[in-house]
Amino acid sequence: MLGQRSEVGEWGWSVWKLARVGPRRCGPHGRIDLEQLINPVILFTMCALGAIGVCMALPRRGLTAQFIGATIAGLAGGVVLLALTLKNFEHHPNIFFYIFAAVALGSALRVITHPRPVYAALYFILTIVASAGLYLILAAEFMAFALIIVYAGAILITYLFVIMLASQASAEGDDSGELDYDTVAREPIAASFVSFLLLAALTAMMFKGVTNLGDVREDVQATGAGAMRLHPLGKSVESRDAGVLNEMPRRLRDELKKAGIEIAQTDEVAINAGAKTVTIKPLSGTARTIPLPEGVSPYNVENVGFNLLGEHPGSIEIAGVILLMAMLGAVVLSRKQVELDEEAKKAHADMLSSDQAGGVV
């Protein structure tokens, strides 16, 4: 018991030490300053401009300048991305990044400003599709398609169902179908100010802190060019790829066959990561070692699958429990009979009687 407690204490102590000492241990070469990525004046000015734009774009009663606000916010975002690009032009991202980012951010703005919930949900689907495009650029093919299937295909459809199920008649004499609580934003100025303060702080901290996360960076810097292909846990990408491929001998045999190497289905194959060679061992006879053909590497799905099941098996169990609980909770909640309030009952009765009167006339 005592030993356990001291172990916990030790752990807490080391976490505290890491949190305190972590950033300081990074050498000056491993450090990147905000100024190297973007001029802070531009960043903070554009954050302020974005706050004004979003504040203007939020729905409000009477005369609105929604379009002008959205334009200002869009320009501010565009200027930040442009400044980021021009500062380090040789490292600019793919052109598709700008398209997807513009669509994602633009429709995200429309989600929070559109007065009609159904349209907001549809714009959210557009955000999802654009994010899936960003995932594709980031070489996360599996997640890109999973996102479209799960989010746009399942979650958003549920949202649309509920929006249509829980739709409410709009006020008398108003044909636009927009409701009072949808068309008037609550505290737009304060909310925009606080949120864009958060944006300024987060971007400044993130850009500054990107390389100050721990010791990994120093290893990368120390081993020089090409060492970027280093796994954070110290394993090289090549050795991890080899490990994944060695788990799939049939796939490896197929790849070798495609490269024109004579190989029988019963041969044992194993990649030697460091030497970039393959050892082929037939059932009977001597083993031979040949160089690994170019371009033989695991696919994204295979990598994600091995990472998911190999390194996070406990998390999968927890995710399963969460889904089960959500299912049970949703069933219990929706089975419950709701007693209407007195006012709601009265309103309902009024509505019914007026309907009947209308029917008679």
Next chain:
Amino acid sequence: MTTLLAQAAAAPMHEATLAHYLFVAVAMFVMGVVGFLTRRNLIIMFLCTELMFQAAGIALIAFGRFWFDYTGQSFVIFVVTVAAAEAAMALALVVLLFRKRESLSADEWQSLKG
């Protein structure tokens, strides 16, 4: 084609490129926050939390790509799982609340403030 994809995926990513993705993620997150604070429709408020989830997903995948680590992508799977669970629960609650007051306005439930 496969080799082309593999090479593109294996090329190292510079901090400046990462910063682009992080900016998009943070901007999207902040829009979710603005929407959550300002909108008064319960469903839109939950939609804004989904927007925040989405922003976190972009940041996770960008960091994963930067460090050549697939844990980022694995975590996005869990983010989507939690988002799905949250959507199911939240929407069941919203339907329940709607049946009680016949309105989706969050102001209807101000008595919960205590």
